[in-house]
Structure formats: structure tokens, C-alpha cells
Amino acid sequence: NAGVTQTPKFQVLKxxxxxxxxxxxxxxxxxxxxxxxxxxxxLRLIHYSVGAGITDQGEVPNGYNVSRSTTEDFPLxxxxxxxxxTSVYFCASTRSGTGGNSPLHFGNGTRLTVT
Amino acid sequence: xxxVTQLGSHVSVSEGALVLLRCNYSSSVPPxxxxxxxxxxxxxxxxxxxxxxxTLVKGINGFEAEFKKSETSFHLTKPSAHMSxxxxxFCAVKGSGAGSYQLTFGKGTKLSVIP
Numbered sequence: 001n002a003g004v005t006q007t008p009k010f011q012v013l014k015x016x017x018x019x020x021x022x023x024x025x026x027x028x029x030x031x032x033x034x035x036x037x038x039x040x041x042x043l044r045l046i047h048y049s050v051g052a053g054i055t056d057q058g059e060v061p062n063g064y065n066v067s068r069s070t071t072e073d074f075p076l077x078x079x080x081x082x083x084x085x086t087s088v089y090f091c092a093s094t095r096s097g098t099g100g101n102s103p104l105h106f107g108n109g110t111r112l113t114v115t
Numbered sequence: 116x117x118x119v120t121q122l123g124s125h126v127s128v129s130e131g132a133l134v135l136l137r138c139n140y141s142s143s144v145p146p147x148x149x150x151x152x153x154x155x156x157x158x159x160x161x162x163x164x165x166x167x168x169x170t171l172v173k174g175i176n177g178f179e180a181e182f183k184k185s186e187t188s189f190h191l192t193k194p195s196a197h198m199s200x201x202x203x204x205f206c207a208v209k210g211s212g213a214g215s216y217q218l219t220f221g222k223g224t225k226l227s228v229i230p
Contacts, residue, residue, distance in 0.1 A: 004158075043220040045219075058217070092159075103149055106159040106160075107158055108157060108158040
């Protein structure tokens, strides 16, 4: 059981380049989300989705796009990378309809550096 | 809106000593509370969760946390620290209700264990 899989593990981009961070889960979770982790800032929510075709913004959505065409996949797109987007990105998922007490399951992260 | 405050960005304890990591929350509804652990270069792993069934919650690796509504606290403890406990710990809060999937994280506490 793979859980939440993120690719790539590491990425270096130049300012202005675009890329897509991939996230896939095999647990049939309706809810998926993207967080970024920066030193001393904890984890901040970028975008989330409560099901295929439904996405919404989190706390820090600027500079990022998402889509959810299937239950399994939730890619995060950087259209024009900026040095401020240097961070570690985590994808997480959970079941829905449980009243909120089901924990998030995290991937192992993508470490992105923008030069 | 809900928020989490973790007191102390760094905590050092001697091996065998008590571990106490502090977390205070703010929530307008009865909360679900979580503690996650992050080992170096890894994703977040669930330690324990509070779901209102019991105020003292036991988790993995000998950790436990006590929910105190009057103090709006959910402090994490372990009677005797091991070297393997060195990691970063995050407290997180989620509102109740079927639509409340979003986790709000504290900024984290890095635990060092001194031999």
C-alpha cells in the first residue's frame, strides 16, 4: 500500500520556469491538499480539494494552480517560479464524511529550490 | 477561525528526562487535535489525535497528550526521552463537522535529546 506518493523528491528551477509537482494517493481519499513548509513557519495550506472537479484556495495560494480530474491525483503547478517559492512541499489526503477526526496522511515531500 | 500556538521553537532534554512540548489552541467549535512528528528529511507522521472520547490520549512511541478545555491546551509528554525522539513536532487543530477537513498547524518545536 503506497499511501501518498510525491514526485519528484528534489527539483531546482530558474526564476520564471514552470513545473508541476505530482501527488497521487491510492487510499480512495476524497480530500487532498498541498502545504508548504518553511523554517519557523510550520506548514501553510496552499490549495485543497474535497473531490474530483472541486478545488479551493488555502492560506497561501498566490503563484500556484491546482486541478483535480481524478480522485487519485492532485498536481500542483508553478506557472512562473520565484525565489520566494523555494520551500518543501507536502501533499496530504484524508477520508471525508467522518466528522473531521480522520488524520491527514502525508507524502514524503518535494524539496524545491528556485534560483 | 482556529489557530495553534506552540511554546518554544527548540526544546532540549537529557536522555531519560521528561519530555514536555506545549500546545495551546484557539477554536470556536469543539476541536479535533493532532500531534505529528517529522524526522529529518521525511514527511509528517501521526503521533496521536484527540477526538473527544477521552481527555488523555496515548500515541505511538510512548507519547501521550492531555486535552484541557479550561486551559485550551493539548500538551505532549513522554516520561523518558530516547535519542530516537529527536525530531520536529507539530500540533494541529481541525474544526468539527463533516466539511471541516483543513488542518491548521503550529510552527513546530524541534526536540533535541542530549546523551
